[in-house]
Amino acid sequence: MTTDTLALDFKSAxxxxxxxxxxxxxTDVLLQALQKRMAEAGSFFEDEPVVIDASRIEEPLDWPxxxxxxxxxxxxxxxxxxxxxxxxxxxxxxxxxxDLSGAPARAPAADSAAKSPPTPIETPAKGPAKKSTPAPTPxxxxxxxxxxxxxxxxxxxxxxxxxxxxxxxxxxxxxQRIYARNGDLIVMGLVSQGAEVIADGNIHIYGxxxxxxxxxxxxxxxxxxxxxxxxxxxxxVAGVYRVIDSKLSEDVHQRPALVQLEKEALQIKPLxx
Numbered sequence: 675m676t677t678d679t680l681a682l683d684f685k686s687a688x689x690x691x692x693x694x695x696x697x698x699x700x701t702d703v704l705l706q707a708l709q710k711r712m713a714e715a716g717s718f719f720e721d722e723p724v725v726i727d728a729s730r731i732e733e734p735l736d737w738p739x740x741x742x743x744x745x746x747x748x749x750x751x752x753x754x755x756x757x758x759x760x761x762x763x764x765x766x767x768x769x770x771x772x773d774l775s776g777a778p779a780r781a782p783a784a785d786s787a788a789k790s791p792p793t794p795i796e797t798p799a800k801g802p803a804k805k806s807t808p809a810p811t812p813x814x815x816x817x818x819x820x821x822x823x824x825x826x827x828x829x830x831x832x833x834x835x836x837x838x839x840x841x842x843x844x845x846x847x848x849x850q851r852i853y854a855r856n857g858d859l860i861v862m863g864l865v866s867q868g869a870e871v872i873a874d875g876n877i878h879i880y881g882x883x884x885x886x887x888x889x890x891x892x893x894x895x896x897x898x899x900x901x902x903x904x905x906x907x908x909x910x911v912a913g914v915y916r917v918i919d920s921k922l923s924e925d926v927h928q929r930p931a932l933v934q935l936e937k938e939a940l941q942i943k944p945l946x947x
Contacts (some may be wrong), residue, residue, distance in 0.1 A: 691723040720748040728756040737767045854945035904931035
């Protein structure tokens with residue numbers, strides 16, 4: 675093996691990122707909206723790669739200020755969707771044009787045997803847990819390089835992995851974060867306030883849900899959240915969020931419930947319906 679081969683290699687990798695869709699060109703309005711979203715979301719999106727989607731904006735954007743504002747909130751910007759002068763200005767700031775039209779979606783269950791089993795990820799608490807409102811939806815991009823890997827501490831609750839489903843046997847404490855990539859997530863116990871459970875598919879919680887739950891993390895609008903006791907801080911399906919900052923109706927509060935999307939609106943229903 676030559677020295678060149680040891681020093682450098684090119685491999686294909688898939689990188690999943692948060693897509694920040696701009697609805698306004700005014701810098702002050704964008705910065706205020708960003709501050710509000712991040713204050714409400716707490717640490718939910720911190721350190722996630724970001725693609726800025728400015729495809730709906732024709733007016734000039736202040737790209738250096740916008741990029742720096744996102745970085746100040748620990749949102750590293752890796753790419754852009756834009757056109758015309760805005761694209762040229764973004765590229766001058768070091769951003770790369772990203773094509774999201776062919777973004778890979780979660781594979782059907784029938785194809786899951788060919789996939790690697792999902793891996794649990796736990797991240798330590800970065801600060802007090804806060805409630806969130808509608809936020810950017812995850813997008814995916816493909817880059818011709820090896821995706822960086824970060825060390826993670828296994829969750830104290832042991833995870834049993836299968837071809838398409840991750841099972842966590844035990845409760846999740848505040849500050850723990852579990853992500854079932856390419857499949858469903860089953861938690862056999864309590865999800866405490868301040869804990870986060872995320873899955874590309876469905877989420878099943880056999881116990882009280884008091885933290886945050888995001889199903890369909892890569893945009894699967896058919897994903898659902900099931901729990902035997904709904905008392906969550908936040909629930910989301912395919913990027914559509916609802917902050918639960920007041921008591922829910924009696925038929926779902928601390929009772930078995932289902933969370934799903936219907937006509938792009940988040941619905942919470944009793945499981946016995």
